[in-house]
Amino acid sequence: xxxxxxxxxxxxxxxxxxxxxxxxxxxxxxxxxxxxxxxxxxxxxxxxxxxxxxxxxxxxxxxxxxxxxxxxxxxxxxxxxxxxxxxxxxxxxxxxxxxxxxxxxxxxxxxxxxxxxxxxxxxxxxxxxxxxxxxxxxxxxxxxxxxxxxxxxxxxxxxxxxxxxxxxxx
Numbered sequence: 001x002x003x004x005x006x007x008x009x010x011x012x013x014x015x016x017x018x019x020x021x022x023x024x025x026x027x028x029x030x031x032x033x034x035x036x037x038x039x040x041x042x043x044x045x046x047x048x049x050x051x052x053x054x055x056x057x058x059x060x061x062x063x064x065x066x067x068x069x070x071x072x073x074x075x076x077x078x079x080x081x082x083x084x085x086x087x088x089x090x091x092x093x094x095x096x097x098x099x100x101x102x103x104x105x106x107x108x109x110x111x112x113x114x115x116x117x118x119x120x121x122x123x124x125x126x127x128x129x130x131x132x133x134x135x136x137x138x139x140x141x142x143x144x145x146x147x148x149x150x151x152x153x154x155x156x157x158x159x160x161x162x163x164x165x166x167x168x169x170x
Contacts, residue, residue, distance in 0.1 A: 046150060046151070046152050047077065047078065047081035047084060047150065047151050047152070048077070048078075048122060048123050048124065048151065048152045048153075048154055049075050049076070049077040049081075049085075049123075049146050049151045049152070049153055049154065050075060050076040050077070050119060050122055050123065050154045050155075050156050050157060050162065051073065051074070051075050051139075051142065051143060051146065051153055051154070051155060051157075052073075052074055052075075052155065052156075052157030053070060053071055053072060053073060053074060053139060053157075054066060054069040054070055054071070054072040054074050054104065054107075054133060055067075055069075055070030055071065056074070056157035056158060056159070056160075057074070057107060057111055057157070057160050058070075058159055058160060059159050059160040060107070060110075060111055060114075060160030061107040061111075061160075062107075065103055065104070065107065069100075069104060069133075071139070072104070072133045072134065072135065073133060073134050073137060073138070073139045073141075073142035073143075074108060074131070074132070074133045074157075075131065075132055075133070075142070075146070076108075076111075076112055076119050076123065076129055076130070076131045077123060077129070077130050077131075077151070078123050078124060078126040078128070078129065078130065079126065079128035079129060079130035080126070080128070081130070081151075082130045084149050084150065084151070085145070085146060085149050085151070086145065086148075086149055087134065087137065087142060087145040087146070087149075088134075090141075090145050090148075091134065091136075091137035091141055091142075091145065093134055093135045093136060093137070094135055094136050096135050104133055105131075105132075105133075108131040108132070108133065109131065111131075111160070112129045112131050115161065115162045116129060118161070118162035119162055121162070121164065122154050122156050122162060122164060123154075
């Protein structure tokens with residue numbers, strides 16, 4: 001039976017031995033270990049978003065649609081991370097005509113399906129890639145909003161393809 005058990009057991013014989021307080025060094029070591037693990041977990045858990053403009057899908061979508069909506073910010077992320085974004089809270093969106101919204105989302109859906117493997121190379125493995133666009137927020141506003149929500153922002157879209165940033169820089 002351990003010391004702790006004797007202290008709690010009313011049938012135990014004799015007084016319970018005095019327990020020493022943990023030394024400050026032990027607490028510091030424990031805290032450092034826990035903090036180090038938490039920091040590593042935070043780095044590993046930071047969600048990633050691939051940001052671009054609808055015009056980056058040139059060559060993938062209808063040319064007239066791309067031209068009309070070229071500057072609209074678009075994004076792709078792991079669907080489970082979508083709950084973390086507060087873009088529409090920070091920048092409420094004006095109503096979008098249904099036909100335009102369906103056309104834009106259809107292109108994004110098709111792109112996500114066609115480039116799924118490449119997107120997962122940037123985002124991480126997933127069964128569901130989420131995507132979206134904003135009708136009236138600026139590209140910079142969208143970037144800032146995702147960063148404020150804790151996302152790692154990847155600018156990896158170029159002419160209808162996902163191009164990892166380090167390859168794009170060359």
